[in-house]
Amino acid sequence: MKKQQKTKPNFSKSHQLYVKRLKKDKFVINFFRVFVLVAFLGIWELLTYYKVLDPFFVSSPSRIFAQIGTMAQNGTLLTHSWVTLYETLIGFGIATAVGYVIAVLLWWNEKVRKVFEPYIVVLNSLPKIALGPVIILWVGAGTSAIVLMCVLICIVITIMSMLSAFLAVEEGKILLMKSMHASKLQILFKLVLPSSMPEFVSVLKINVGMSWVGSIMGEYLTSKAGRGYLIVYGGQIFKIDLVMASTMILCILAFGMYYFVSLLEKKYNPGAKS
Amino acid sequence: MKNLLTFKNVNYFYQTKNDEIFALNNVNFDVEENSFVSLVGPSGYGKTTILSLTAGLLTPSSGKITLDGEDKIDIKKIGYMFQKDFLFEWRTVWKNITLGLEIQKPKDKEEKLAMAEELLKKYDLYGFKDQKPRSLSGGMRQRVALIRTLTMEPKLLLLDEPFSALDYQTRLSVCDDVYEIIKSEQKTAILVTHDISEAISMSDKIIILTSRPATVRETLSLNLEGTSPLKKRETPTFASLFDHIWRQLSNEETAKNKT
Numbered sequence: 001m002k003k004q005q006k007t008k009p010n011f012s013k014s015h016q017l018y019v020k021r022l023k024k025d026k027f028v029i030n031f032f033r034v035f036v037l038v039a040f041l042g043i044w045e046l047l048t049y050y051k052v053l054d055p056f057f058v059s060s061p062s063r064i065f066a067q068i069g070t071m072a073q074n075g076t077l078l079t080h081s082w083v084t085l086y087e088t089l090i091g092f093g094i095a096t097a098v099g100y101v102i103a104v105l106l107w108w109n110e111k112v113r114k115v116f117e118p119y120i121v122v123l124n125s126l127p128k129i130a131l132g133p134v135i136i137l138w139v140g141a142g143t144s145a146i147v148l149m150c151v152l153i154c155i156v157i158t159i160m161s162m163l164s165a166f167l168a169v170e171e172g173k174i175l176l177m178k179s180m181h182a183s184k185l186q187i188l189f190k191l192v193l194p195s196s197m198p199e200f201v202s203v204l205k206i207n208v209g210m211s212w213v214g215s216i217m218g219e220y221l222t223s224k225a226g227r228g229y230l231i232v233y234g235g236q237i238f239k240i241d242l243v244m245a246s247t248m249i250l251c252i253l254a255f256g257m258y259y260f261v262s263l264l265e266k267k268y269n270p271g272a273k274s
Numbered sequence: 275m276k277n278l279l280t281f282k283n284v285n286y287f288y289q290t291k292n293d294e295i296f297a298l299n300n301v302n303f304d305v306e307e308n309s310f311v312s313l314v315g316p317s318g319y320g321k322t323t324i325l326s327l328t329a330g331l332l333t334p335s336s337g338k339i340t341l342d343g344e345d346k347i348d349i350k351k352i353g354y355m356f357q358k359d360f361l362f363e364w365r366t367v368w369k370n371i372t373l374g375l376e377i378q379k380p381k382d383k384e385e386k387l388a389m390a391e392e393l394l395k396k397y398d399l400y401g402f403k404d405q406k407p408r409s410l411s412g413g414m415r416q417r418v419a420l421i422r423t424l425t426m427e428p429k430l431l432l433l434d435e436p437f438s439a440l441d442y443q444t445r446l447s448v449c450d451d452v453y454e455i456i457k458s459e460q461k462t463a464i465l466v467t468h469d470i471s472e473a474i475s476m477s478d479k480i481i482i483l484t485s486r487p488a489t490v491r492e493t494l495s496l497n498l499e500g501t502s503p504l505k506k507r508e509t510p511t512f513a514s515l516f517d518h519i520w521r522q523l524s525n526e527e528t529a530k531n532k533t
Contacts, residue, residue, distance in 0.1 A: 172356055179329055179354035180374040180426065190377070194364050 059244040067245040081249055083226040084215055087143060088257075091150025092211035096204065098151070099158025106159070107166040107192065108184070120159060128152045128214075132221045146218030146226075153214035154207045161206070165199035166192050197268040204261045212254050227253075277340075278430055278462050279305040279328060284337035286323055297323045299487035301337070305430070305464060305479075310456065312465045312473035312480045316523060320488025321466040325432045328464065329354055342429055350378065353428030353461075357435045359419040361407040367418055368394075368403045374426040390425040397421065397455065413444040413451075420452055424459060431456060431463040437472065449476065449503050470519050474512060475503035482522050491522060 011019075041061045047053045048060035055063060071077035106113040131152060135145050169192050177187045219228025227246045234242030286298040297320060305311045313321045326332040327339060330347035341347050361370050371390050375383055394400045397417055407415055416436060423431060436452070437445045453476050456463050467473050473480050480494045496515070498506045506512065 170358075170360070172358060173360045173362075175331070176354065176356060176360045177377070178331060179349065179352065180377050181349050182377045186377050190373070191362070195362070197364065 055240075056238070057240060059240040063241045064245045064248060067241040068249070071245065077249075080225055080227055080230055080246075081253065083223075084219065084228060084250070085253055087146045087150060087215040087218065087226065088211045088253075091147045091214050092154065092207055092257075094147070095151040095154030095211065096158055096207055099155040099203075100162055100200070102155075103159045103162035103166060104188065104193075106163050108188070113163070120156060124156045124160060129217055132217075136222055141222040142224075145222050146215055149218035149221065150211050150214030153217070154210045157206060157210065158203050161199060161203045162196065165196035169195050198265075201261065201265045201268050204264065205258065208254065208257045208261055212250065212257075216250070275306040275308070277304045278307045278342055279464075280338075280340040281324070281327075282338045282340070284327065284334045284339060286327065286332065287335045288323075296487040298327075298334075299489045301489055303481050303490055303493060305462060307462055308460055309478040310453075310463050310465065310476055312467055312477040313483060314467060314470060314473050314480060314519065314523065315483030315488060315491075316485040320483045320486060322434060323488075325354070325434055325464065325466060328352065328430070329432060350426070351429040353423035353426055353431045355419055355423050355431065355433045355436045357438055359407075359415040361415055361418060361422075363407055366404050366406060367399065367410070370407065370418060371422045371425055373422060378426070386425055386427065389427070390421065393421045393424060393455075397451065411444070412440050413448045416440065416448050417451055417455075420455060424455070424461070429462065431461050433463055433465040435467055436465075438468070445472075446504060453503050470516055470523070471507060471512075472503075474498070474515050474519070475506045480519065482519060494519075 044053075044058075045061045048055040048058065048063075068077065071080075106116060128149065132149065135148050135152075139145050139148055173191055173195070174187060177191055182190070215226070216228035216231070219226045220232055223229040227250050230246045231243050234240065234246065281301050281303050284298055284301045285296075288295040288297055301324065303311075313324060315321055323332065327334055328341070328347070329352045330349050338345060339347065342351055361367075362373070365373070368390075371394070372387065375386055375390075380386060391400070394403060399414065399417060399421070402410060402414070407418065410418065419436070433452075437448055440448055449472060465473065465476060474496065475498075477496055480496065481490055482492045482494070483489065484491045494515070498509050498511060
């Protein structure tokens with residue numbers, strides 16, 4: 001009864017038609033989303049089945065699923081995925097937290113900000129992968145090098161985006177806080193940080209993508225396990241099934257992480273379309 | 275009646291890298307307690323500079339400002355209302371209203387919270403207490419902004435064109451509301467406005483400023499009949515006052531364009 005009241009208020013016929021059309025549009029979009037994926041996999045499978053494409057070079061969906069099945073059986077599916085996920089999450093966490101704090105410090109002190117501005121711009125344009133050999137020298141080969149690569153790739157963009165969000169807070173609102181006799185710390189915590197929450201969520205979204213780039217780059221450089229390791233390894237021994245299967249698992253993991261962040265977006269930035 | 279605010283020979287220069295702008299030139303005026311004073315004048319730095327000086331956000335280059343008998347301005351005695359409402363979208367109406375109390379943590383916080391609740395009830399906003407500002411209309415938002423200011427129990431309210439962002443209809447009714455609130459709470463207020471009729475309909479005194487460097491050109495004491503700004507607009511002297519101020523200001527604009 002209650003549900004009926006909720007879904008069927010006394011709206012006009014044209015409104016009902018409008019809602020119906022909206023629902024239909026949504027269904028069509030979702031249908032075609034799935035359709036594109038199924039068609040892509042289907043065509044890929046057929047082309048390799050009839051040898052139009054050589055599965056040795058491009059693999060095929062059935063081979064990829066078989067590969068994933070084998071990995072699930074021998075336990076490497078979870079172990080290797082976990083290694084990469086772990087590196088990514090740690091790198092993502094450190095880069096976001098440290099970058100955020102640095103942005104706050106730069107917002108706090110204008111002179112310090114002006115001193116560091118050119119360095120941040122230069123660091124941002126530097127391809128971080130160039131630091132690979134140096135990173136291995138500094139922290140040794142292994143997880144810490146991979147995490148550091150991940151952090152370096154994410155941190156600069158975190159600092160830049162958060163700082164510009166902090167500086168974009170309306171001057172009038174700061175004046176309002178000052179007219180209420182607020183201290184700088186109060187202005188920070190009651191105005192600047194909360195008002196930049198939407199930008200923070202978009203930084204998180206950017207960092208999801210960037211941190212995967214970082215951890216895979218790191219694994220390419222130095223690793224004994226992980227999805228990136230398997231991709232390099234599979235490439236070296238011409239086992240494209242392994243490469244493709246690992247790539248597919250990466251897609252799923254990255255999407256999962258992105259999904260969690262977009263849940264945050266709904267909370268802090270309900271106006272945005274994710 | 276006692277003077278709450280006095281400006282005595284106040285000068286102010288804005289300093290930039292390439293220039294020094296002479297904003298105020300020997301400004302003298304006073305604001306009596308419980309009165310409503312408007313500042314009108316050509317656009318420029320003058321009016322808002324006077325408000326910022328009064329609030330202690332700027333210090334005069336020379337001259338003396340006395341607030342409530344003291345030379346040093348106590349910002350806690352001032353309530354500032356801006357052109358925009360500057361409500362924080364992530365806070366509820368209630369949390370917006372109590373922002374100042376949260377910042378200043380006064381000893382009589384409980385009493386002030388009770389007063390804030392009273393004000394919300396009195397001005398028909400109590401039902402929206404737990405809603406976010408985006409569900410309010412422009413007029414309601416300005417009323418919330420005013421209550422946020424009043425909750426701090428300031429002695430002097432500074433209104434920096436608080437109605438200019440509203441459409442004409444809302445503007446007239448919010449003007450009435452704000453006037454009524456200020457009068458019934460027995461506050462002293464200084465209004466900066468471009469709108470001559472707004473100034474006439476709300477004020478006990480109008481201070482006309484010259485163009486930059488601003489100085490007081492004329493001070494008009496008004497005593498219009500009528501209980502609300504809307505009613506005051508209907509009084510016979512309204513039009514002649516409007517005409518007088520209009521002439522003064524157009525003279526200023528011509529002088530400004532000549533220089």
